[in-house]
Amino acid sequence: MARTSAGHETRERLLRAAEELFATRGVAASLTKDIVRLAGQSNPSAVQYHFGSREGLLDAIMAARQERTERALAPRLPTLAEQDLPGLLDALVTAEATELRTEQGRRCLRISAQISHNSGVRTRTPHPTLAGGGYWRLITLVEQRISGLPEPIRLERLDLALTLIGAALADRAQQYLTGSTPLTDEETFLADLVAVSAAMLSAPTPSRSTS
Known part of the structure; x- marks a missing residue:
């Protein structure tokens, strides 16, 4: 023992x-x-x-971080299918933002922002820490809400939006870790992050230049 x-x-x-x-x-x-x-x-x-391995250690950190996010998201899972794009993004951002409450969570936000490209969104092959969870289901629903976009643009834009959310939360986490004073309160910050992400995802398909 x-x-x-x-x-x-x-x-x-x-x-x-x-x-x-x-x-x-x-x-x-x-x-x-x-x-x-x-x-x-x-x-x-x-x-x-x-x-x-070192990679196994990193995976263990991210798996624990994802478990916390899944628990935070769980109460909203029953109503996700009924939500519009801003509602889905609010669920995602709010769940992710629970990591801002602790020093460990803030560090993990700093870490996950560095490896967001490993999520598997662009290939629809989720990283093992995301597979089968409510978070991946949420990502799938977000993609469905922008199904009018061509698939390559849709997947790329979704991946970029998630990268933006991760980077913004990581930046906020760093401010908390260093004792800096943010420009906005947390409620305003999160609401604006949802609005910006929704605008990015729902923007019309760009037309090709003819010049």
């Missing part, structure tokens, strides 16, 4: 250290040896032992 408890504690230390470094230095610039050192571990193979 003691060994199991110690292993759980080591795993948690590695997760917290990785969250800190991925959020502050960036995912690409954070070395495994630095994560191990910050976690207070003497075994250089600790990440490999507990997570299989």
Whole structure:
């Protein structure tokens, strides 16, 4: 039992250290040896032992972050199919924004914004952390609301909108982490993010220049 408890504690230390470094230095610039050192571990193979690889550690962080978002989204799932585009985006943004409430969540927003291209939206192949969840169902419903757009534009625009939302929340998270004073209160910020995202997604298809 003691060994199991110690292993759980080591795993948690590695997760917290990785969250800190991925959020502050960036995912690409954070070395495994630095994560191990910050976690207070003497075994250089600790990440490999507990997570299989550095990528496995990152996936574990994002899976836990997605579980929290799924729980926040759950109360709105029964009515999602009835929502228009702004309503769906409000559900998405509101669920994502719950991460702003804690320091861990703020760090995770900083991390997920760096890897938003891995979501699988453009190919309709969800990342394993998104597959089968309410969040992916929500993304699918958002796409349905803009079904009048040509498919390539629709998928690209949806991916870009999600990237915008992630970047905006990551920026807000950084302001909270550094103690900066945002220009707007959180309610206004989130409402504006929904409005901007809806406008981006529902914009008409551009006409080709004839010049």
